[in-house]
Amino acid sequence: METLLLDIDPHGGLPIYRQVMNQIRRQIMTGQLDAGEQLESVKSLSTRLKVNPMTISKAYGFLVEEGLVERRRGVGLFVSQVRADSRKRLQQKMLREAFGKAATLAVQMGIPEDEAARLFSEHLRQLDSSGKGRERDEQH
C-alpha cells in the first residue's frame, strides 16, 4: 500500500471530500493506482492530510458506490477492476470536462474549429513524442 499523493485546498470552493474523490478517481483512470491495489486507511490519510476523518470516509464511501473501489471486510479498501466500457465512459467524461476551459477560450477569441483542433493535435503529438523519448531512455 502506497501513500496517496493528494493536494487538498480547504478554501478551494469544492468540499474536501469531493477534492479527494476527484483526485483518486483521476489516479485510477490514469493507472497511477492499479486494480487490486490497497488504498491508504482513513485514519492514515486523514492524519496525513490533516482533515476530518469523516471527510475521508465519505469520499471513500462514494468511490465504493461508483464502483471504482471495493471494500474487503476486515482488510480495507482496494481499487476495483473497472469494466472496460465504464472506464472508457468515465475517461471521456473527464477529458470533456478538461476541454471546457480551452474550448470556451477558443470560441471567445474566435479561433476557427479546424485551427483549434490542429493546435490540440499538435499539443498531443508533442506530449506523445516526449513520452516515447522517455521510454527509449529507460530502455537504454
Next chain:
Amino acid sequence: MSNIEPIIRVENLSKSFDQVQALKGVNLTIHPGRIVGLVGANGGGKSTLLRTAVGLYLPDGGSCTTFGQEAGKLRPEDLARIGYVHQEGELVDWMTVDQMVRYVAAYYPGWNGELEERYRSRFEVDGHRRVGVLSPGERQKLAILLAIGFEPELLILDEPAAALDPIARQRFLDLLLDIIQDAGRTILISSHILSDIEKIIDHVLILDRGTILRDAGFDELREEFSKVRLTSLNGPLPETLPFEGLLACERSGAEALLTLRALNRSDMETAADSMRCTLELLPLSFEEIYRLIIEGNRSEEAELEP
C-alpha cells in the same frame, strides 16, 4: 444516527441577562464523533450556549442535557468527561506552569502523561515560568493542555485559538484532528476565524442574535452555495438570466459572476447550455457562505417588517 444518544441535547433554551435575551428558544443536538463548529458574531450567544452546556449557566426556559444529565446538575463523574476551554481561562497566577499542570492532573486518574509531554514539546510550553507572567497566547496554550490532558470524551472550546499566533493555531487544529481519531470523542468549537475551522469541522451551527440560523452538515452547506463564471459564446449575455436561486450577479458584456443557492451542477449547466454559455465553478470560502446566510436572513426579516 437517530438511535445514537446525542452528547448534548438543547430544547427551546432561552437565557437572559438584565433585559438582554442572549438565547431565544434554541434547539439543537450534538452527536458523538463529530467536530461541530459553532459560529456567529460576538454577542450572538455562543459563549452563553457553551456555558449552559457545561452547567455554568442555568436556563431561564427550556432545557439543556449533557451526557443524558440536566446540564445544571452534572455530577463530578460527568464533568470528568468534559474538557472546557474558554477565553478567560481560570488559571492560578502564583503557580508555575509545572505546578499548575500537576495540580490539575491530580484530579484526574486518567491524566495522559505521554500526551502531556507531546503537547508541551509541540507547543513549547515552559514549565518553570509563573502563570501570572504568561502572555495571552501562552495562557491559552496552558488552558488547552489542562483541558485535553485527561482525554475528555467531550471537548468544548470557546474561541480557543483567538490568542494564538498563526503557527500555534495551525498546530492546535492538527491536535484536534489527532484527538478526534479516537472513537467516541466529540469536539464542539466556537470561533470567529472561519478560515481556521473550515478544514476540520464536519457540522456547523450558525448562531445569530440568540437563535440558530443554520444547523447543517458542513459539506451540504458548502454544496448549497456556488459561485460561477458564466461566459456567453455569441455576443453579450441576455438581459435576464434564467437561474433560480440567484443571490448576487455582477456582469459586464459577455461575462457574469453569479452567486447561487440550492442549484445543482447539472441544472446550472443545462441553464447555461440553453443560452449558449459556458460555466466555470469558482471557489467560495466558508466566510463568504457565512456572510450570504447572515445577509439573506437580514433581508428576509426586513421584508417581514411592516
